[in-house]
Amino acid sequence: MIKIAMIGGGAGGLITTSKLSSELSEEIKQGKVSITIFDRRETQEFQPGYLETAFRGTKPEKLKKPVDNLISKGVKIVHADCTSLDLDNHQILTERNQERYDFDYVIVSTGCSPDYSQIPGLKEANMDFYTDADVSSRIYSTLQTIKSGRIVVGIAGLPYKCPPSPNEAAFMADEYLRRHDLRQNVDITFITPYTRIYTAEPINEVIEPLYSERNIESRTVFNTDYVDPTKKEIISLEGDTVKYDYLFLTPPHKPAEFLRGTDFADDEGWVKVDKRDLHITDHDYAFAIGDTTNIPTSKAGVEAHLEGLVVANNLVMSVTGEGTKHFFTGRTQCSMETGFHRATFVVGTYDKPVKKIRPSVTNYAEKKVMEKIYWASLEGHYEWLFKYHFKRDYFAENPS
Amino acid sequence: MTTHNVDSKGTACPGPITDLIRAYRKASNGDIIILQATDPGVVPDSKAWCGMTKNELVSTEENNGEYVVTIKVTAKK
Numbered sequence: 001m002i003k004i005a006m007i008g009g010g011a012g013g014l015i016t017t018s019k020l021s022s023e024l025s026e027e028i029k030q031g032k033v034s035i036t037i038f039d040r041r042e043t044q045e046f047q048p049g050y051l052e053t054a055f056r057g058t059k060p061e062k063l064k065k066p067v068d069n070l071i072s073k074g075v076k077i078v079h080a081d082c083t084s085l086d087l088d089n090h091q092i093l094t095e096r097n098q099e100r101y102d103f104d105y106v107i108v109s110t111g112c113s114p115d116y117s118q119i120p121g122l123k124e125a126n127m128d129f130y131t132d133a134d135v136s137s138r139i140y141s142t143l144q145t146i147k148s149g150r151i152v153v154g155i156a157g158l159p160y161k162c163p164p165s166p167n168e169a170a171f172m173a174d175e176y177l178r179r180h181d182l183r184q185n186v187d188i189t190f191i192t193p194y195t196r197i198y199t200a201e202p203i204n205e206v207i208e209p210l211y212s213e214r215n216i217e218s219r220t221v222f223n224t225d226y227v228d229p230t231k232k233e234i235i236s237l238e239g240d241t242v243k244y245d246y247l248f249l250t251p252p253h254k255p256a257e258f259l260r261g262t263d264f265a266d267d268e269g270w271v272k273v274d275k276r277d278l279h280i281t282d283h284d285y286a287f288a289i290g291d292t293t294n295i296p297t298s299k300a301g302v303e304a305h306l307e308g309l310v311v312a313n314n315l316v317m318s319v320t321g322e323g324t325k326h327f328f329t330g331r332t333q334c335s336m337e338t339g340f341h342r343a344t345f346v347v348g349t350y351d352k353p354v355k356k357i358r359p360s361v362t363n364y365a366e367k368k369v370m371e372k373i374y375w376a377s378l379e380g381h382y383e384w385l386f387k388y389h390f391k392r393d394y395f396a397e398n399p400s
Numbered sequence: 401m402t403t404h405n406v407d408s409k410g411t412a413c414p415g416p417i418t419d420l421i422r423a424y425r426k427a428s429n430g431d432i433i434i435l436q437a438t439d440p441g442v443v444p445d446s447k448a449w450c451g452m453t454k455n456e457l458v459s460t461e462e463n464n465g466e467y468v469v470t471i472k473v474t475a476k477k
Contacts, residue, residue: 158422193421195448199414221452223425238453239477296411353412
C-alpha cells in the first residue's frame with residue numbers, strides 16, 4: 001500500500017487531500033493507497049474572518065466548523081500533532097504516545113502562528129486578529145469601550161500572514177469609529193518597517209491617498225524593537241517612540257516548532273522547497289505547501305490552495321503513472337478591504353508584478369463570494385470557478 | 401563585527417527588502433549586511449531604506465543580472 005501523509009489539517013491540507021482522494025478514489029477502495037491527515041485540532045476556523053470578528057463583532061462561533069465534517073471520503077485523520085519528521089527514514093512521530101507512522105509520500109502544511117517571543121512586551125500589550133477567532137473577538141470587546149485615545153495598528157515584525165491585513169485593520173477601525181461618531185476623538189496610527197504603507201508600489205499608490213483622506217497617520221520604516229506596556233510606548237530599533245492607548249499590531253509569525261533545526265528548513269524553521277513544484281529540497285517524495293514554506297510569495301490561503309493542487313496533481317501522477325506535471329505560478333490574490341464596502345486585490349505571480357487595482361464595491365462583493373464558498377472549497381467544490389477565475393495562473397505546464 | 405549574507409536571488413518585491421529588514425533585526429551596529437538579489441528593484445528600495453533608517457549604503461554592484469547591495473548597520477540605538 002502507498003501511504004500518503006498530510007501533516008496539518010488546515011485549508012491547504014484539506015484542499016490537497018480532497019483532490020488526492022477524489023483522483024485516487026479507486027486506488028483507495030482497492031486498498032492500494034491510504035491518505036492520513038495528522039492534526040490535533042478538532043475545529044477548523046475561517047481565518048480571513050478574524051478581521052470581521054475583531055472590527056465588526058462577528059461571533060467567533062460563526063467562523064468554526066468541526067474538522068471531521070470537512071474531511072473528504074477516503075481520508076483518515078489522526079488527531080495528534082507531528083513532533084518530529086524523519087524524511088530519510090520516512091517516519092512521522094506524533095505527540096500521542098510518541099506513536100510512529102510510516103509514509104511513502106509526505107506533505108507538510110502546518111502553517112504559521114504569531115511569535116510574540118521576538119518582541120519583548122508585545123504579548124502583554126497587544127491584541128491580535130491572527131491567533132484564533134476567540135482572541136480576535138477581544139479586539140471588538142475593547143473597541144466598544146473606546147471613547148478617546150490612540151489606536152496603533154500595523155506590522156510589528158516579519159514575516160506575517162495575510163499581507164494586506166494590517167492595512168485592513170486600519171481601515172476597519174476607522175470605519176467602526178466613524179460609524180459610532182467617535183473618530184474625532186480617536187487617532188489611528190499605522191506603523192510598518194517597510195518604506196511604504198503597502199510594500200507593493202501599485203497598491204501603495206491606491207491606498208496612500210486613502211490614509212490621508214481618512215486621517216490615518218502612518219509611520220514607515222518603523223522597526224519595532226520592544227513595547228513598554230507600562231508607559232504604553234512602542235520603541236523602534238532606531239530609538240523612536242510611538243505612544244498608544246490601544247494596540248492591535250500584527251506580530252511576526254513562526255513555523256511549527258518541529259521544523260526548526262531540521263536539515264530541510266532554514267534557520268528559522270521555514271521549509272525549503274522548490275518554488276515551482278513544492279518538493280522539499282533533496283527529497284522528491286516530500287512536499288510543503290502554504291505558509292510554512294520559505295518561498296517568496298504571500299503567506300495567504302490562496303497560495304496554499306493553488307500549491308496544494310499542484311502537489312496533489314503531481315503526486316497522483318507519481319502513483320498512477322498518468323497525467324502531466326503541473327507547476328505553481330506564484331499567483332497571489334489577497335483581498336484588501338478599505339472600509340465602507342470597498343476592497344482592492346493584491347494580484348500577481350512570480351513573473352507578473354502586482355497590478356494597480358482600485359478599491360470598488362465589485363471587489364468587495366467578490367471577496368464576500370469567496371467567503372461564502374470557503375467551506376465548500378475546502379472539500380474540493382467550486383474548483384471550476386477557481387480555474388475560470390485564475391485562468392493561466394491556476395497552474396503552469398512548464399517550470400518557467 | 402559580523403557579516404550577514406542574505407540571499408534574495410529569485411525573489412521579487414517585497415522579497416529582498418523583507419529579507420533585508422529581517423537581517424537588520426538580528427544585526428548590531430557595525431555589522432555588514434550583504435544582500436544578493438536578482439530583482440532590479442533591490443537597488444532603489446535599499447537606497448530608500450538606508451536613507452530613511454539612516455543606515456549606511458556602502459555599495460551596489462550589478463553583474464549579469466545579479467545585484468549585490470552592501471549595507472553597514474549604523475542606526476540602531
